[in-house]
Amino acid sequence: MQVAVDKASLLHELETEYAVSAEATAFYREYGYVKLKNVLSPEVLQYYGDIITELVFRLNTLTKPMEERTTYERAFLQIMNLWREDASAREFVFSRRLAKIATDLMGVQGVRLYHDQALYKEPSGGLTPWHADQFYWPLASPQTVTVWIPLQATPMEMGPLAFAERSQNVEIGRDIEISDESEQRLSEELKKLNFNVNDTPFELGEVSFHAGWTFHRAGPNTSGAPRKVMTMIYMDKDQTISKPKNSFQQADWTTWLDSYPVGSKPESSLNPVLFTY
Numbered sequence: 001m002q003v004a005v006d007k008a009s010l011l012h013e014l015e016t017e018y019a020v021s022a023e024a025t026a027f028y029r030e031y032g033y034v035k036l037k038n039v040l041s042p043e044v045l046q047y048y049g050d051i052i053t054e055l056v057f058r059l060n061t062l063t064k065p066m067e068e069r070t071t072y073e074r075a076f077l078q079i080m081n082l083w084r085e086d087a088s089a090r091e092f093v094f095s096r097r098l099a100k101i102a103t104d105l106m107g108v109q110g111v112r113l114y115h116d117q118a119l120y121k122e123p124s125g126g127l128t129p130w131h132a133d134q135f136y137w138p139l140a141s142p143q144t145v146t147v148w149i150p151l152q153a154t155p156m157e158m159g160p161l162a163f164a165e166r167s168q169n170v171e172i173g174r175d176i177e178i179s180d181e182s183e184q185r186l187s188e189e190l191k192k193l194n195f196n197v198n199d200t201p202f203e204l205g206e207v208s209f210h211a212g213w214t215f216h217r218a219g220p221n222t223s224g225a226p227r228k229v230m231t232m233i234y235m236d237k238d239q240t241i242s243k244p245k246n247s248f249q250q251a252d253w254t255t256w257l258d259s260y261p262v263g264s265k266p267e268s269s270l271n272p273v274l275f276t277y
């Protein structure tokens with residue numbers, strides 16, 4: 001029997017506040033990430049998850065067999081800026097509830113969207129190597145944060161996101177892209193420096209927020225089902241664009257920041273403010 005969807009209550013949930021505790025904020029600032037439970041209901045995850053999944057499989061162009069893929073390609077199907085493809089996906093990505101959490105964790109006055117991306121680790125998909133996201137972004141300050149939203153409960157065998165605690169402040173491996181080399185070099189260096197790694201399952205409704213310079217990875221998906229995840233990357237609304245330092249940042253500047261001038265705030269229509277006090 002099909003149950004009618006109460007769209008108004010789903011939208012209401014995406015708009016209303018989630019109270020971020022002082023402990024969660026302090027944890028985020030010290031450890032560079034935080035995992036929060038019961039942020040989204042099963043109903044919201046089911047409804048928007050189905051829409052996101054349909055878009056991922058419709059827009060995906062990575063169809064070659066696993067054994068012919070690079071490490072990066074084995075890690076996930078990566079489909080970006082779904083908000084520009086579909087009005088319902090936009091409702092999810094523009095959630096004030098999630099944008100306000102990002103704002104409060106960073107302690108800023110508001111956030112803009114950098115871009116969204118769905119990251120689907122297929123059954124038999126490989127690990128996501130250690131890396132820090134901000135290597136890819138031509139942004140001047142470290143005030144960036146990604147919300148990682150599993151669309152199903154994510155046990156260890158699906159490859160939940162894992163975090164090297166307090167690693168946002170160390171200047172190792174900031175010059176290295178996601179690769180076999182980043183996995184090897186960073187796992188050695190992080191071990192040598194005694195970073196504790198939080199590698200734990202996610203309950204349904206639980207999400208994480210991690211800072212742009214926090215090192216993170218994910219294990220392979222050894223389950224029989226896809227690990228479906230949606231993410232949004234937020235930046236302080238007063239963030240400014242810096243001169244691209246590598247070819248990835250150059251490409252990001254053109255694609256995600258609409259080549260807005262270096263030194264200015266990214267104020268093009270690609271980077272809307274999603275929450276402000």
Ligand SMILES: O=C(O)CCC(=O)C(=O)O
Nearest residue numbers: 119128133146148218231
């Ligand atoms: O989902 C993954 O496996 C990796 C996610 C990630 O690196 C990110 O969201 O920054």
